[in-house]
Amino acid sequence: xxxxxxxxxxxxxxxxxxxxxxxxxxxxxxxxxxxxxxxxxxxxxxxxxxxxxxxxxxxxxxxxxxxxxxxxxxxxxxxxxxxxxxxxxxxxxxxxxxxxxxxxxxx
Numbered sequence: 001x002x003x004x005x006x007x008x009x010x011x012x013x014x015x016x017x018x019x020x021x022x023x024x025x026x027x028x029x030x031x032x033x034x035x036x037x038x039x040x041x042x043x044x045x046x047x048x049x050x051x052x053x054x055x056x057x058x059x060x061x062x063x064x065x066x067x068x069x070x071x072x073x074x075x076x077x078x079x080x081x082x083x084x085x086x087x088x089x090x091x092x093x094x095x096x097x098x099x100x101x102x103x104x105x106x107x
Contacts (some may be wrong), residue, residue, distance in 0.1 A: 013089055041088075043085055047077070047082060064076050064079060
């Protein structure tokens with residue numbers, strides 16, 4: 001069954017966890033992708049052909065990753081075609097983690 005933010009199991013990930021800690025402690029690739037989906041972290045995905053996708057990962061399964069860009073365009077990318085995945089600095093996109101931090105700091 002594909003994983004996405006609509007059918008996630010359990011509560012939201014703690015914002016104190018870092019991406020690398022989740023990768024190391026919670027199941028490698030699947031744990032890290034789950035963290036990115038749950039927190040809507042902006043990413044850049046580079047394919048082995050050099051093509052770059054920027055957006056938020058909204059779903060993944062055993063073979064694919066779904067990404068939505070800032071304009072709302074959806075792309076389905078096969079994992080075996082991905083070369084590199086990097087985290088974007090908050091700017092064009094606003095992650096849920098960043099929104100939560102901004103909201104809590106205003107209180």
